[in-house]
Amino acid sequence: MHLRKRVLVTGGAGFLGSHLCERLLAKGYEVLCVDNFFTSSRSNIEHLLPNPRFEIIRHDITFPLYLEVDEIYNLACPASPIHYQFDPVQTTKTCIHGAINMLGLAKRVKAKIFQASTSEVYGDPTIHPQTEDYWGHVNPIGLRSCYDEGKRCAESLFFSYQRQHGLDIRVGRLFNTYGPRMHPNDGRVVSNFIMQALQNRPITIYGDGSQTRSFCYVDDLIKLMVLFMEDESGFCGPLNMGNPREFTILDLAQQVVKMTESSSEISFKQLPTDDPKQRKPDIAIARERYGWEPQFRLHEGLAQTISYFRKLLENDDYQ
Numbered sequence: 139m140h141l142r143k144r145v146l147v148t149g150g151a152g153f154l155g156s157h158l159c160e161r162l163l164a165k166g167y168e169v170l171c172v173d174n175f176f177t178s179s180r181s182n183i184e185h186l187l188p189n190p191r192f193e194i195i196r197h198d199i200t201f202p203l204y205l206e207v208d209e210i211y212n213l214a215c216p217a218s219p220i221h222y223q224f225d226p227v228q229t230t231k232t233c234i235h236g237a238i239n240m241l242g243l244a245k246r247v248k249a250k251i252f253q254a255s256t257s258e259v260y261g262d263p264t265i266h267p268q269t270e271d272y273w274g275h276v277n278p279i280g281l282r283s284c285y286d287e288g289k290r291c292a293e294s295l296f297f298s299y300q301r302q303h304g305l306d307i308r309v310g311r312l313f314n315t316y317g318p319r320m321h322p323n324d325g326r327v328v329s330n331f332i333m334q335a336l337q338n339r340p341i342t343i344y345g346d347g348s349q350t351r352s353f354c355y356v357d358d359l360i361k362l363m364v365l366f367m368e369d370e371s372g373f374c375g376p377l378n379m380g381n382p383r384e385f386t387i388l389d390l391a392q393q394v395v396k397m398t399e400s401s402s403e404i405s406f407k408q409l410p411t412d413d414p415k416q417r418k419p420d421i422a423i424a425r426e427r428y429g430w431e432p433q434f435r436l437h438e439g440l441a442q443t444i445s446y447f448r449k450l451l452e453n454d455d456y457q
């Protein structure tokens with residue numbers, strides 16, 4: 139017999155997943171972390187292993203999984219463009235077969251299930267800021283489509299399982315999030331710029347740096363994720379999850395160089411195809427429903443992240 143809530147976190151060893159596991163353990167739950175370590179390593183969750191309420195299973199969610207749980211957070215999926223374009227077919231399989239398996243599991247055990255969707259469902263958006271009712275502007279055959287269309291199809295599956303089988307779903311659209319435990323070599327802009335600055339290597343700006351992103355610190359995002367999951371009002375999203383403060387990539391580069399007191403120079407590289415020109419969430423729904431507001435300003439979150447990467451470099455323990 140189980141009295142404690144048992145929560146499954148897929149992708150639990152990843153950047154966001156490891157912070158989520160930590161938060162759920164702190165709430166007193168039993169946490170089952172499922173991961174195939176495609177873009178992560180055990181080091182992200184090593185500190186959780188001594189906790190008797192924490193368990194880790196090496197498993198690829200494109201294959202069926204039979205467990206008894208009360209809640210599922212489906213985060214498993216490579217998230218950085220370099221990682222998700224490395225094996226695009228596997229990325230789409232993870233998004234779609236993974237979603238079907240986790241939805242099948244949720245259906246069998248009657249578990250509530252959260253999907254980590256993405257602002258990429260909006261593609262290169264033609265409205266700004268992006269509201270949840272915007273249908274998006276995605277190139278269905280471009281290099282990013284393995285991820286964008288995979289995540290769009292996963293959203294469709296979540297709503298079909300809700301309508302057809304009465305599943306209790308939550309769909310959150312995550313915008314760019316950063317913080318400690320991002321992979322140092324995953325190619326995302328925040329990790330790239332900080333690693334380059336700390337090593338006094340050139341800061342690689344793709345294009346002229348005028349494209350924008352809105353960066354959310356991991357603690358703020360995880361707080362909203364749990365609030366949303368715990369909402370029993372019947373609201374299932376989609377919900378924009380991110381920080382609406384928008385910066386150009388050039389602003390970000392300059393801020394990182396300043397904060398690290400780096401001698402790095404800026405080096406302009408070619409802009410990848412289909413790179414969205416602007417991105418900023420409209421977070422009115424999160425504000426109204428949960429009174430949620432990001433607490434970390436960019437320089438505060440960057441300070442935490444810089445100190446994490448500095449330690450990695452000092453210990454020489456990154457691949």
Ligand code: NAD
Binds near residue numbers: 198
């Ligand atoms: P991450 O790469 O650090 O974590 C993803 C985790 O999923 C890794 O531990 C990886 O090994 C695991 N994984 C990948 N494929 C798997 C599979 N088939 N089976 C089991 N495990 C698998 O990325 P993250 O930033 O922590 O992202 C987590 C989730 O949030 C992803 O679904 C991503 O699409 C979504 N998201 C993240 C952001 C962001 O800015 N960080 C933005 C939008 C959406």
Ligand code: UDP
Binds near residue numbers: 203205240245246
């Ligand atoms: N599934 C799973 N774990 C479970 C139940 C189902 O991994 O506990 C997988 C199973 O492989 C199935 C998929 O989820 O293919 C979808 O399940 P569903 O019940 O919707 O469909 P069906 O079993 O009818 O194909």
Ligand code: UDP
Binds near residue numbers: 314325327330331
């Ligand atoms: N970018 C950059 N230099 C880098 C890595 C990324 O200029 O070294 C740019 C990238 O072209 C994009 C933005 O930063 O415009 C955010 O890229 P990231 O890969 O972090 O996320 P996404 O494009 O998925 O928002």
